[in-house]
Amino acid sequence: MIISELKPFEELQQALSEFDKLFLIGCAACATACKSGGEEEVFKLQEWLVEQEKEVTGSTVIDEACHIMRAARDLRQHKNAVQDADVLVVLACGSGIQSISSTAEKRVVGGLNSMFLGNVRRFGHYEEMCSLCGDCILNETAGICPVTTCAKGLLNGPCGGMEDGHCEIDAEIECAWRLIYERLQSQKRQGVFARRVPPKNWSHRRKPGRYRLQDGER
Amino acid sequence: MSRLSEQLTSGQFVVTAEIAPPKGTNLIPALADVEKFEGITAVNVTDNQGANMRLSSLALAAQLQQAGTETILQLTCRDRNRMALQSDLLGAAAFGIENLLLLSGDHSKFGDHPDARPVFDLDSVQLLDMTAGLMAGVNMVGKPLNGVPNFFPGAAVNPAAEPFELMFQKVSKKVDSGARFFQTQSIFDREALERFMTAMEPLKVPVIAGVLLIRSAKMARFLNDNIPGVQVPETLVKRFESALDPMAEGIEVARETVAWARELCQGVHLMTLGHEDKIPVILA
16 A cells, blocks of 8 residues: 655645635545544544634545545535635545545645555554566565665665675665575575576656556556 | 786786765865875776765766876766766776776765665666676667777675675676676675685686775774675774774784785775875785
């Protein structure tokens, strides 16, 4: 899921300073799961805004804010409260915020920073394992992604900063290449070490990403 | 053919040193420092070393080269994508630079621009492959070059890295990708160096052992905490702590390491960090 966190209150205060009436929008998907934009967080934000002497005209938690048409449909069910507001405050990832900003006529203020596509280690602990590069090498690397979990995204083995099998940027983090090496060894195969991996084709990651299921066109 | 490549090929023991470009445009001190490198085979010119922004290594190397000092141009993948790397390499060739040390580069996190976006479009193996391509007259997309560079490409290694086999598979890849010499991370452990040199034997690629002049226990601890891939053993740190004259102790340690290198390796790379005047006594 997309891991996101609430923006600092000072930044929100600044972004909302010109508005008096606000409508709040959360997301029932990722932002709910990582506790940044679910029912509870929308409610907490509302309480804080009331303390700031703002008027909250209403709130909703959209099923999947990243679904542009559904987000628009959900918002229409709150037509009057939305109409009354000067601004829509969205607690969803950047994708969700843009579903709203692309369909609503009102000004939109995003309340979250989106960080990464994350796995849940345990409650409240998220780790980035995939960076959506569009050119997956996992089948050769024993299911451990060096593009993401190596701080430099190296494709041909560890850098000279590996110390006792740990990463140069954080001694707490195990070197991705050490993990790949050990898992491949335990599987008794060479995997990615059998070849020199050529430079990555980053054109798969050209922005903005587009994909059409029908014809597979990017 | 560069002097470095000639001497390594003919089995002469080489000595390299290094110089960092200034944090500004004043090249006078760097160009003056070169006089201290008398008798040295070639001087490495570092590339935003430790991820700290400085004048470009290519610019200083070009000036040194034109002033008659043979250089080893360091080039990292941290700050350039594949296009910039290729064009800098062609630029280096145009200035008569032949020796290269091709590196991944320390992560931007360590330097003075920690907010910078690190590039790492290529890794060091791919950079070596690309350089071999340029030397064969084609760029990375197979287009022919108008004028072909002649390089003597080198690579870096940390011989004491663990797991050893994991580190060494990358060394083998670097050799397959055209690395003609290695310069090592600072050496502190003779046994680790011996093990590495034994593994290197069948590859027949010369190794220039890194020798760092440590001046104090404080410096040793700083290196351990802040410089990727440098681990001064605790016994050595203690030796500096109990030394009456830590600089003299540092010189003694460096001399011991040079002696190991004379026995086991094909050269030494001296990292004296501003104390280049100590080079003659370290080598004596």
